[in-house]
Amino acid sequence: MRRLIIFMIFFCLLFDFGFSGEFDPAAEQKGSFAVKNDNAEILNWADSFYDYLPGKNVDEIWKNPLNALGKASGEVSDIVCLGDGGEITLGFYPPVKNRPGFDFAVFENSFSDRFLELARVFVSTNGTDFIGFDTFSNTLNPVSTYGTVNPEDIKNFAGKYRRGYGTCFDLDELRENQMVVSGKVDLNEINFIKIKDVIGSGEETDSRGNPIFDPYPTFGSGGFDLDGACSLDGLLISQDEEDSDEDGIEYSGEGFGNEGGCFITIIF
Numbered sequence: 592m593r594r595l596i597i598f599m600i601f602f603c604l605l606f607d608f609g610f611s612g613e614f615d616p617a618a619e620q621k622g623s624f625a626v627k628n629d630n631a632e633i634l635n636w637a638d639s640f641y642d643y644l645p646g647k648n649v650d651e652i653w654k655n656p657l658n659a660l661g662k663a664s665g666e667v668s669d670i671v672c673l674g675d676g677g678e679i680t681l682g683f684y685p686p687v688k689n690r691p692g693f694d695f696a697v698f699e700n701s702f703s704d705r706f707l708e709l710a711r712v713f714v715s716t717n718g719t720d721f722i723g724f725d726t727f728s729n730t731l732n733p734v735s736t737y738g739t740v741n742p743e744d745i746k747n748f749a750g751k752y753r754r755g756y757g758t759c760f761d762l763d764e765l766r767e768n769q770m771v772v773s774g775k776v777d778l779n780e781i782n783f784i785k786i787k788d789v790i791g792s793g794e795e796t797d798s799r800g801n802p803i804f805d806p807y808p809t810f811g812s813g814g815f816d817l818d819g820a821c822s823l824d825g826l827l828i829s830q831d832e833e834d835s836d837e838d839g840i841e842y843s844g845e846g847f848g849n850e851g852g853c854f855i856t857i858i859f
């Protein structure tokens with residue numbers, strides 16, 4: 592009987608971590624696109640903010656937008672909380688440009704590789720006309736307050752990685768957007784980046800029409816916690832990293848299973 596139980600535990604661990612999702616894995620894992628906050632390709636950090644519109648479930652102490660300016664520190668409290676469905680716009684000078692590879696990155700404050708509070712990202716040249724990135728979420732079921740999201744199931748959401756590591760975005764993905772074609776948005780002069788919390792209850796859908804789930808409901812510092820955002824000097828991902836998907840056994844020691852009850856006293 593004991594052997595059977597050990598086998599079942601092993602099987603469950605293998606099932607949880609052993610198969611690759613559709614997208615790149617957690618920070619510092621082989622093939623991850625996460626960018627560390629001290630990466631040499633970082634050019635400049637957001638230096639102004641506009642239109643901070645917090646959603647529900649945010650305590651007053653987490654409503655300081657200045658915490659989103661300058662270098663993302665990786666400290667859990669150095670954030671501005673967006674709350675459920677809340678948003679903020681960050682300003683960049685010099686502006687973000689569409690260089691080869693990734694062009695900017697957004698940092699959240701997650702304490703783990705799998706407690707992931709997500710946000711959509713939009714860019715603008717004039718501060719009025721914003722266009723968003725296509726988003727992809729393969730998380731099949733609702734995620735509880737202290738539940739988890741597999742980073743390999745999501746793409747183009749800020750908040751994909753743990754604190755200290757940013758989610759990278761490539762402006763080139765937007766080149767066929769009508770606003771770009773018409774000239775309202777210039778991908779070589781992105782002065783503003785808007786970050787908007789995903790409520791995560793499943794009421795919002797991704798670009799393929801699938802419901803988006805992330806931990807819900809959350810309280811105190813509900814929803815996305817923004818540490819900072821930076822422009823990148825065209826951070827390129829090597830071919831080796833892009834081709835590394837076949838190795839699905841590796842997982843981060845900081846990750847944990849589907850219901851992280853051991854972290855239940857932490858609210859971030």
Ligand SMILES: [Ca+2]
Binds near residue numbers: 688689691693694
């Ligand atoms: Ca680019």
Ligand SMILES: [Ca+2]
Binds near residue numbers: 672708813815
């Ligand atoms: Ca939060």
Ligand SMILES: [Ca+2]
Binds near residue numbers: 659660663664669819
């Ligand atoms: Ca910060």
